[in-house]
Amino acid sequence: MDKNRELQELLGLHWHEYMWKDDDTIPGGGLFECGCGHKTHFQWSFKINPDYASDPRLVLREIEKKGNLGRFILWIWCDSGMVVYNEKWTELGILGILVLVIKLIAIDTTGKLRDLAIRWLKE
């Protein structure tokens, strides 16, 4: 499954997916319909699904909406395996922590934060 879709569904959110429905009573002989009820004649007006890899801020926004942001960040820090225990207090320091956070949120576009959120939600 697409990982963006996987996260969307783990968050309990809808993933737009359109199917063509034949209907001879309307001009064009049918239309595209999504499970959320959105109908359209045109593919360019499909509702867009989120890309959590290209914009990791979206991951944080959705988790914040659920009121779990603090627990998610604590899990990344303590239990995700991203931060080795004896690096936490000695080698990383404040600068190291800042660099790690900036990499996850502002630089990475491969979906690291999205994949962490998927792991966290499955635990």
Ligand SMILES: [Zn+2]
């Ligand atoms: Zn939809």
